[in-house]
Amino acid sequence: MSDQLGAWQLILTGDANLFAIVRLSLAVSLSAVALAAIAGLPLGALLALTRFPGRSVLVVLLNALMGLPPVVVGLAVYLLLSRSGPLGELGILFTPTAMVIAQTVLIVPIIAALTRQTVEDLWVEYRDELSAMDVGPAGRMITLLWDARFSLLTALLAGFGRAAAEVGAVMIVGGNIDGFTRTMTTAISLETSKGNLPLAMGLGLVLVAIVLAINAAAWGTRVWSDRQAN
Amino acid sequence: MRAPSSDLPLVLDDVSLQAGSTTILKRLSLTITAGAPTLIVGPNGAGKTSLLRLCMGLSAPTTGRVSWGGRTDTTLARRAMLFQRPVMLRRTAAGNVGYALAQAGSPRKARAERIAALLDRVGLSELAQRPARRLSGGEQQRLALARALARDPELLLLDEPTANLDPAATRSVEAIVLAAAQSGIKIVMASHDLGQLRRLAGDVIFLIHGALCERGRTADFLDRPTTPEAAAFVRGDLVI
Numbered sequence: 292m293s294d295q296l297g298a299w300q301l302i303l304t305g306d307a308n309l310f311a312i313v314r315l316s317l318a319v320s321l322s323a324v325a326l327a328a329i330a331g332l333p334l335g336a337l338l339a340l341t342r343f344p345g346r347s348v349l350v351v352l353l354n355a356l357m358g359l360p361p362v363v364v365g366l367a368v369y370l371l372l373s374r375s376g377p378l379g380e381l382g383i384l385f386t387p388t389a390m391v392i393a394q395t396v397l398i399v400p401i402i403a404a405l406t407r408q409t410v411e412d413l414w415v416e417y418r419d420e421l422s423a424m425d426v427g428p429a430g431r432m433i434t435l436l437w438d439a440r441f442s443l444l445t446a447l448l449a450g451f452g453r454a455a456a457e458v459g460a461v462m463i464v465g466g467n468i469d470g471f472t473r474t475m476t477t478a479i480s481l482e483t484s485k486g487n488l489p490l491a492m493g494l495g496l497v498l499v500a501i502v503l504a505i506n507a508a509a510w511g512t513r514v515w516s517d518r519q520a521n
Numbered sequence: 522m523r524a525p526s527s528d529l530p531l532v533l534d535d536v537s538l539q540a541g542s543t544t545i546l547k548r549l550s551l552t553i554t555a556g557a558p559t560l561i562v563g564p565n566g567a568g569k570t571s572l573l574r575l576c577m578g579l580s581a582p583t584t585g586r587v588s589w590g591g592r593t594d595t596t597l598a599r600r601a602m603l604f605q606r607p608v609m610l611r612r613t614a615a616g617n618v619g620y621a622l623a624q625a626g627s628p629r630k631a632r633a634e635r636i637a638a639l640l641d642r643v644g645l646s647e648l649a650q651r652p653a654r655r656l657s658g659g660e661q662q663r664l665a666l667a668r669a670l671a672r673d674p675e676l677l678l679l680d681e682p683t684a685n686l687d688p689a690a691t692r693s694v695e696a697i698v699l700a701a702a703q704s705g706i707k708i709v710m711a712s713h714d715l716g717q718l719r720r721l722a723g724d725v726i727f728l729i730h731g732a733l734c735e736r737g738r739t740a741d742f743l744d745r746p747t748t749p750e751a752a753a754f755v756r757g758d759l760v761i
Contacts, residue, residue: 416608417608417610419579419604419608420604420607420608420610422579423577423579423597423601423602423604423669424620424621424624424625424668424672425597425624425625425672426624430624434610434620438610438611438612440611
């Protein structure tokens with residue numbers, strides 16, 4: 292009981308340590324979503340609109356990669372960035388940058404796969420009209436991405452939810468260094484094992500609140516877009 | 522605008538279309554030149570939509586040749602098409618017309634003015650800022666007409682644009698089509714409505730089972746059909 296009280300105290304008094312961790316988590320995950328969107332949206336649209344040998348294999352692979360275990364991504368990025376790895380000279384292992392990279396790798400497949408599905412469905416509907424308006428390949432991609440914007444926002448939110456909630460990848464490539472690479476999820480894991488339950492629970496509450504807010508936002512966007520243009 | 526090359530005459534030379542083992546169009550030869558509207562009539566499944574898609578260059582014939590102004594490449598020079606169920610882009614009415622203008626290469630500076638003029642032409646000025654998908658069926662059909670006219674076409678293909686509309690909405694769509702025809706745009710329109718044939722057509726292409734059954738001036742077709750199928754169609758009998 293006193294642990295719960297402690298947790299609320301930390302949140303309500305605006306505990307500096309707690310909110311520094313929350314800030315870093317949000318910064319890392321939001322950066323990852325932004326980068327993954329830049330890569331994943333065009334990739335998904337391209338895959339939706341092009342036909343080439345081996346495309347189905349790529350689509351299945353991409354769908355499978357949506358369920359990539361975060362620890363495996365963490366391990367792969369770790370090997371890439373470690374001293375002896377191909378990108379070891381950058382010296383960015385155990386920094387927030389490495390964490391952004393790992394989370395980006397984790398969620399690009401999610402955003403790309405959802406984008407592919409959405410854009411492909413919309414293309415079936417738009418194909419004749421766009422062909423009759425003489426829209427070229429690049430124009431098609433841009434048009435479909437724009438006209439699917441509300442559905443794609445849901446894809447981005449799904450990516451953010453995944454990034455914010457994962458612990459394996461940031462733990463491995465970030466190292467959970469206090470005040471530098473400690474995120475909500477890695478801190479919860481550490482503080483729980485240390486027995487510091489108020490901080491762990493406080494962070495847990497904030498994390499759940501953020502995930503809830505994200506889902507509410509996704510749902511709200513749906514409802515709002517249905518009432519708008521669609 | 523685009524290169525001044527012309528899409529007329531539209532020539533179909535011994536064109537057949539097959540989907541698997543089904544023959545959709547059988548050895549059609551047609552020449553479509555500028556002038557009064559041409560209506561493609563015939564029962565459902567006669568191949569009207571397939572013929573229009575070939576005329577637009579959206580699909581290629583299995584055998585035979587389609588050419589536009591002597592060219593056989595399907596580059597859209599100055600033709601536009603209105604589908605039976607036009608798809609509204611997820612934008613406002615004005616946004617839909619603006620999009621079509623941009624694709625047709627209309628200069629950005631003059632666009633707002635042209636959007637307003639086109640919406641006025643189809644009677645949708647009041648609804649310019651309404652999301653296109655929230656317009657009624659008749660309004661969507663008129664907006665699709667504005668989008669097609671935005672391409673500044675000399676050949677406008679229409680696939681039963683009034684099939685799902687009530688008489689009032691049909692009347693306003695036909696008025697726009699007639700005005701377009703009077704401004705010099707060649708209209709080629711699929712229909713299975715005899716009244717529409719009387720109101721609009723200069724000449725008729727009558728299709729049965731994908732084959733050309735009869736072609737001629739509307740008055741001749743209605744008064745002196747030469748084939749029993751056409752005679753039955755004109756009488757209002759069910760032609761299958």
